[in-house]
Amino acid sequence: MAFWPTKYDDSRGRRTPPVPAQTLARTQPPSSQSAPDAPAAPNARPPRGIDEARTALRLAQLLRGTITPLRGDTVLELLEPHRPKLVPRPINPLPGLVGQSPGRMLEALLRPIGQIVTDVLLPGVRDHLIDRLVTGRTAHEESLPSAIDLAEAMQALVSRMRGGGKSHLKAVIAAIELDARATADALTRDRRPIDVGGIDRLARALLRFEVRRMMLEALGGGTALQDVVYQSRRLARYSLHRATEAIEGFVADRGLKALHASLATLAQADGLIVIALRxxxxxxxxxxxxxxxxxxxxxxxxxxxxxxxxRLSDTLFDLVEKAAAGGELDDLLFAALLRQLRSLHHFCADLTHAGRPAAVDTLKQRLVERTDALAKLTGERLIETMLRRPTDAASARRLLGRGQSLAQLLHDMGLDGDLEELAMHLVMAREALAHNG
Structure with missing residues (x-):
């Protein structure tokens, strides 16, 4: 399974190009870890069964080790706060079994504590896991034990009890399966246009499906695991379809509404990477x-x-090349088109997977080549405009601004060699404009 990045890796330092009067700060792509949707008020509470969960985890650890009379005392002391009032205080049977096999000593220890485990601990762990994974009670989650560790502990305790308390384990499995199906159904029925954060929400939902899969693997989910895998695949396909629809819309209709959908989709490049990796x-x-x-x-x-x-990259380059050659295009729209090109390159560059399609590398190379050609065209057209007499200062300033935006794109794409050539043209043009007043 591939490593799924959720933040842009900005460790590759770039040399700041010598473009005057404008500092080229690296444009940070939007993080896929944007603020999560606020939980509903009833769920903004700690999950139930926190004490039982911690005790169950510790008990599973103790039962995995060598069973000794001293460890038996530790187990009884651990479970004492959870002993129901009507259950007699258990007595450690291990001192009289010194020298017996570990298996027999374990069975002897489990007999007096079995009722506490099956009637108190396992129901508490059941409620705790359902609250965290289904209901969404995540307050103070950073201080809680890992849900995966708890699932493994629950499975281990049920196994130690020879199936005792298995109904509680099955209840967790059923709740996770039902929640996964309901989540996938709700998301795949949503046909509203992609907005800012829409792709990231789908990516976060897929990451939650990964947690469900790991939980069911730890719990021995079997059939439920297969269903969750199916729902996850279904959601990943749907997410790609929605992203495809959004950018196809701008290719077919270059209106503002289609542009907004395409911008909103590509601005969430990290979320797109998560979806593609899934x-x-x-x-x-x-x-x-x-x-x-x-x-x-x-x-x-x-x-x-x-x-x-x-197809979108071709459309974007057609529009940008006309603008870079001096065509009429709003400066904000020009910048928006460049941001989409930058996001496409970010997607291609950071999609790391053994099964990465060859088309991704081809698209990345195409983006680099056309951006390089665009930078050369812009620099040449800027110099031509400056040499024309009389000089059209307004056109020169517009081209200068667009050249600086292109320089930022080259910088973000790591094309430092092409950046230096464009920067030289920008320096010459700026000095000439300053000299001519």
Whole structure:
């Protein structure tokens, strides 16, 4: 399984280019870890069963080690706060069994504590896990034990009790499965236009499905695990379809509404990477067979997205090249188009996966080549405008501003060699404009 980045790796330092009067600060891509949706007021509380969960985790650890009379005393002391009032205080049977096999000593220890485990600890862990994973009670979560560790402890205790308390484990599995299906149904029915944060919400939902999968693996979910895997694949395909629709809309209709949807989608490049990685993992895990007339659904979703991204890049470059050559285009719109190109490059550069399609590398190279050509065109047109007599100062200033925006794009894409050439043209143009007043 691939590592899923959720923050842009900005460790690759770039040399700041010598463009005067404008500092080229690296544009930070939007983080996929934007503020999560605020939980509903009834759920903004700590989960139930915190004490039982911590005790169960500690008990599972103690029972994994060597069973000795001293450890038996530790176990009884640990469980004493959870002993129901009507249950007699258990007595440590291990001092009389010194020298017996570890298995027999473990069985002897479990007999007096079994009722506390099955009637108190396991129900508490059940409620605790359901509250955290389904209900959404996440207050003070940073101080709580890992949900995965608790699931493993629960499974271990049920196994130690020879199936005792298994109904509580099954209740957690059923709740996770039901919640996964309800979540996937709700998200895939949403047909509202992609807005700011929409892709990131889908990416976070997919990451939550990863948690569900790990939980069910720890709990021995079996059939429920298969259903959650299916729902996760379904949501990943849907997410790619929504992203594809958003950018296809701008290719077909270059209006402001379509531009907003395309901008909102590509601005969430980290979320797109998470979704794409989940899709590539799905392709790797399922190994669906394809024939001459049938393309696997997961692969088709990825291919459709990459085809749309390619067409969008052509559309963006067509518009930007006309503007860079002196065409009429609002400066804010010009900057918005460059941001989309930068996000496409970020997606291609940071999508790291063993099953990464070759089309991603092809698109990345295409973006680099056309951006390089665009920078050269802008620099040449700027010099031509400055040499023309009389000099059109307004056009020169407009081209100078667009050249500086392009320099930022080159900087963000790591094209330092091309950046130096454009920077030289920008310096010459700025000095000439200053000299001419």
């Amino acid at each position: 899709n590539l993992d799905d392709q790797e895990e399922t190994k669906e067979e394809s024939g001459p007339f049938v393309e696997p659904a997961d692969r088709k979703a990825m291919n459709d997205w990459l085809s749309a991204a390619w």
